[in-house]
Amino acid sequence: MTKRKLNSTFTLNESFLTECDLTYAVNKIGGRWKILIIDKLSDQKLRFSELNKIFPLITERMLTLQLRALECDGLVKRTVYAEVPPRVEYELTPMALEFLPIFKQLSAWGNKHKGLTK
């Protein structure tokens, strides 16, 4: 986690920030595409190219990065098949599945209040 100098004499660890479970959780899904990816994986395994096809606007690089981040955060499981041509499948982990109900509520909340702001 980043630190920040105070008065040039000492640094204050920002752990009190990361200790916030919410910040922690939101950061995990804060990427621009992560939520979309999780949503698509919620009921099926998908290959890299399939995801890329579903989201034509995401670049391969970003898809890679976001998938890696999700994998690193334990939300997505990556399975590589030693075949030719290579095949890689992505699926949600139990941790991510637990998140889906919250996901739904968030979605409902977003839907309810969408467009109410100027």
Place this chain on the structure above:
Amino acid sequence: MTKRKLNSTFTLNESFLTECDLTYAVNKIGGRWKILIIDKLSDQKLRFSELNKIFPLITERMLTLQLRALECDGLVKRTVYAEVPPRVEYELTPMALEFLPIFKQLSAWGNKHKGLTK
């Protein structure tokens, strides 16, 4: 919303992304400090300087920006009192209050899985 050129011949509006209620919701609270601010405002009104004192690491500028964003998104209500010295109080809107339960679940989820990843 940003657009992106496709084949240099036309642009595809990314509305299909913003149509995702989840993305919409997460973007609202995606700021670095927004969640902390909402959390602190969940049970009390607070003045600008009080918030600034609670989060010593946030700069006045960022606090202003995040509060403005929250206000713009209809999550925070800003009340200015015509006094000397000036006084401004911030409080959550009903929309934000509706969000608190989800907030709690997210927090619990984050807490449960915190530290499980490498």
Place this chain on the structure above:
DNA sequence: CGGCATCCAGGATGATACTG
């Protein structure tokens, strides 16, 4: 097919100084 490496633009964030 499923990436990674490199370069780069723009937005987010920070430091600092000033004001109604």
Place this chain on the structure above:
DNA sequence: CAGTATCATCCTGGATGCCG
């Protein structure tokens, strides 16, 4: 007190090209 203005910096994400 509660900001605003300005400049500097960092980081995210995009474009493009190469590789096992």
